[in-house]
Amino acid sequence: MNTENVLLRIEGMSKNYGQQAAVDQVSFAIQRGEICGLVGQNGAGKTTLIRILSGLIFPTTGQLVFPKPVKMGAIIESPTLYPNLSAWDNLMYAALQLSLENPTERIKQVLNLVGLGDVDRKKKVKNFSLGMRQRMSIALAIIDFPEFLILDEPINGLDPSGIKEVRDIILRLRDEYGMTVLISSHILSELELLADRFVIMHKGKVIRDLTRADLAAVVAxxxxxxxxxxxxxxxxxxxxxxxxxxxxxxxxxxxxxxxxxxxxxxxxxxxxxxxxxxxxxxxxxxxxxxxx
Missing domain, CATH: 3.30.70.100 (Alpha-Beta Plaits)
Known part of the structure; x- marks a missing residue:
């Protein structure tokens, strides 16, 4: 591993609820510019770990080490969209909260990036398809172009065309914008298409941490x-x-x-x-x- 290119190190991370360890002594690193796939069944600790990384909850033990300051964006569980506002107005509200310069140009750029640039500006989000809402959620998460993007089950419930649309967006964010992405999904065939690294969790522990090349060698x-x-x-x-x-x-x-x-x-x-x-x-x- 190139230690100079590490965006984040997770060191000895645990989260206990009573006597139960949802995350148990987890340690691994995420490299800048990679897509890291988080793999595990329900109850493996993926969502708890993601909530810690997003700052929504605190760990019981362990620490997150960022060698350099990092701007983050995230979609955790059900993202907050204002259903009676349009995509444009949802993003404008977020841009104003973040005090972004040239919000109009930024919103145009982000909507085009997620494939919503041609949607009627008066169309309310509540009338969007599931795939459109999911892409809208990604737009909100990247409105300030974070270096690190966390996506928790971003393709749940989508049809094959919707899954491909989200996949193409994620690859573009990595390839064109240099974003580092941590993505959790139960659809392992999709993670296999996307990820550069696979962190496999089971019962709160990391049982494997493999690069794409490592995985290819293991499974021949x-x-x-x-x-x-x-x-x-x-x-x-x-x-x-x-x-x-x-x-x-x-x-x-x-x-x-x-x-x-x-x-x-x-x-x-x-x-x-x-x-x-x-x-x-x-x-x-x-x-x-x-x-x-």
Whole structure:
């Protein structure tokens, strides 16, 4: 781990309720510019830990260490939206509370970022779809462009298109704005697409802390890609610095690569993708194996 790039260290963190430890001696670090996926079943301690990180509750023992001051944003449980106000007015209220400079330009930027820029300014939030409300919640959390964004179950209840919209926003926040993101979700297949690091909790403890590369090595996975011109794609990707192998089933890439990033990169070559898939154990299967 690059200690110079650490945004936050959690050291010996515990939270007790009576005799019950909801979080039990948790220690791990989050790197700047990474998406950290928090994995665990109900009761594992994820939400309690997130509430501590957000300053909503205090730990019983342990500490949070920020090597440098960090501006944070968060969506915890049900975010507060004013249902009888429009998206614009919700954000303007938040911008004025934060005394942001040029709030009008900031609101335009944020609404476009979350895909709500074309929504009628008179449309009230209570008339938004679930996916729109979730993206609106993200807009509120990033109105002042925090360095560290905490998202607790941001895709709960969304349909596949809504999940993809949120995924694309999170990746864009990391890639274009350099935000560090801690995200908790029960949808492990989605975390697998997003996260650079996986912190797995069980009964209040961290039982695994793995990078994407660590996970790929543990489960012996490969990322396979088949296109209408594999030789052309291989040459194109190697020009971009991506290591590519060639097997009978197609091209083989490092399993830690994000599928969506590969799709976007190959799309720039203009060559059609026929199939892209991972072979080997997935995060969900690996997680369940740890509990058995």
């Amino acid at each position: 996975r490969k990322l396979y890609l088949d296109t209408v011109d594999n030789a052309g794609v291989k040459a194109y990707l190697e020009e971009k610095g991506v290591e590519v192998g060639l097997e009978e089933s197609g091209l083989v890439l490092n399993a830690e690569l994000h599928v969506q990033s590969v799709i976007n990169l190959v799309g720039q070559s203009g060559i059609e993708i026929l199939e892209i898939y991972r072979q080997g154990q997935h995060l969900e299967e690996y997680y369940l194996s740890l509990l058995n």
